[in-house]
Amino acid sequence: xxxxxxxxxxxxxxxxxxxxxxxxxxxxxxxxxxxxxxxxxxxxxxxxxxxxxxxxxxxxxxxxxxxxxxxxxxxxxxxxxxxxxxxxxxxxxxxxxxxxxxxxxxxxxxxxxxxxxxxxxxxxxxxxxxxxxxxxxxxxxxxxxxxxxxxxxxxxxxxxxxxxxxxxxxxxxxxxxxxxxxxxxxxxxxxxxxxxxxxxxxx
Numbered sequence: 001x002x003x004x005x006x007x008x009x010x011x012x013x014x015x016x017x018x019x020x021x022x023x024x025x026x027x028x029x030x031x032x033x034x035x036x037x038x039x040x041x042x043x044x045x046x047x048x049x050x051x052x053x054x055x056x057x058x059x060x061x062x063x064x065x066x067x068x069x070x071x072x073x074x075x076x077x078x079x080x081x082x083x084x085x086x087x088x089x090x091x092x093x094x095x096x097x098x099x100x101x102x103x104x105x106x107x108x109x110x111x112x113x114x115x116x117x118x119x120x121x122x123x124x125x126x127x128x129x130x131x132x133x134x135x136x137x138x139x140x141x142x143x144x145x146x147x148x149x150x151x152x153x154x155x156x157x158x159x160x161x162x163x164x165x166x167x168x169x170x171x172x173x174x175x176x177x178x179x180x181x182x183x184x185x186x187x188x189x190x191x192x193x194x195x196x197x198x199x200x201x202x203x
Contacts, residue, residue: 092166
């Protein structure tokens with residue numbers, strides 16, 4: 001549903017389609033976006049793809065964009081919370097270690113990639129997914145793609161994630177703005193969390 005994500009006001013979207021019917025469509029919208037306008041625009045996009053959708057399966061959630069200092073306040077509405085990021089470099093490679101807090105404790109994830117902007121972002125996203133896998137038995141998360149894109153005068157990290165647990169499969173996506181005063185890896189981690197957090201919480 002990349003066309004849905006291109007709609008003004010949409011941060012990320014996740015869709016489940018079965019035999020030509022949308023069974024679940026979840027939208028993370030920017031603060032201040034009109035749910036009614038988004039719902040009408042999404043319905044028109046869905047029609048163009050020749051699939052059917054009952055309006056009742058559409059869920060629009062306003063996603064506040066938060067920085068590092070806001071993580072502690074996210075506990076009431078999020079399943080996973082970024083607690084710490086660590087980086088080490090060795091011979092042109094960067095290793096990112098992520099610590100996530102959730103309702104049952106703390107989980108850790110680690111990934112190593114080439115030491116470049118894209119590599120650092122990928123390492124952070126991969127480490128986040130590996131940590132998240134530890135929260136749910138049988139959960140498998142794969143990083144399908146990651147990009148750093150300019151938009152509306154800012155730069156964003158966007159991720160696409162393939163998820164599977166207990167015969168449930170989903171294509172998920174997330175986006176987070178890059179704060180020039182914060183590490184790029186933080187934005188990559190938050191983008192990955194925005195892609196998977198609600199889906200894991202409902203699994």
